[in-house]
Amino acid sequence: EKIESKKKELYGLVSDEGAALIVANEFGIKITKGIEVGRLQIKNLIPGLKKANILGRVIKIYPVRRFEKGKIRGEVGSMLIGDETGKVRVVIWDERVKLIKEGKIKVGDLIRVVNGSVKESSLGLKEVHLRRNSKLEINPETTVKIPELDKLEKKSEYSEICRLEEGVDYQIRGAIVDILGLNFFEICPYCEKPLKGGVCEIHGKVIPSYGMALPLIIDDGTGNLRVVLFGKRAERLLEIESRKARKAIRTRRDLIELAKERNLLGREIVVSGKVVRKRGNLEMIASRVIERPSPTIEAYRLLRLLKQTGV
Secondary structure, eight states: OHHHHHHHHTTTOSOHHHHHHHHHHHTTOOOBOSSSTTBOOGGGOOTTOSSEEEEEEEEEEOOOEEEEETTEEEEEEEEEEEOSSOEEEEEEEGGGGHHHHTTOSOTTOEEEEEEEEEEEOTTSOEEEEOOTTOEEEESOOOSOOOOOHHHHHHHTSSOOGGGOOTTOEEEEEEEEEEEOOOEEEEEOTTTOOBOBTTEETTTEEOOOEEEEEEEEEEEOSSOEEEEEEETHHHHHHHTSOHHHHHHHOOSHHHHHHHHHHTTOTTOEEEEEEEEEEETTEEEEEEEEEESSOOHHHHHHHHHHHHHHHTO
């Protein structure tokens, strides 16, 4: 919008790139000079730029997806890269997707994008798309010091919900904003595996015990996600055993009352797990839950992050 407004202000006498550079200067954004001529730091990318040059290290590679738009079919791949100022998603199409599929781009690699097109995703996030006249260089020679992978990963210790992808393991931190219900299922009293028709695949027919599944909505400020806790993880969060919960919680009102007693709504938790797609929506199956993140540990984590970013 700012770029279009600037073009109108100058009666259309400048290109998109020229208007973008003017806007960049008005906001105090400087383009790096020297060896990396025209390199933009990631924090300074502006949607609308069509010839952006960036340099960053690959933090994460997302699964390749097929797309179909009318009669056009193809593949799209993407990766998250970071530099000394931030991170951004880089999107590649069709023939370049082979670089990901054939393992020619790996996590930790340094990549340079020349003439990338900066766009804004449907979630309001900046992305750099490669066009036909764009270039992608893997591990180019450069004098620019890009942080090593371990430092970039520490900066990304908690993944943003708005950036999650199907089939990938993540760790998120957010507030519980809703508890959707509580479901009980039969489990083996010896190995705690779910039963099928009252039969355990290891111990045969047994007198069942019960486990529970607790679906929550977690919000981290960038989006929200359905997260499901099973068994002991659900018990620890609710602070009640499945056996007792099955007797005490009969209705949603009972569940909400228990949640109020435990001060669950609004509580921040840390959850790790794989993101899957069910009924068209993403959700996480929790493999690890920190019900009460330590303020001391979090303070140390933030101090490390501030040191890494030079703040």
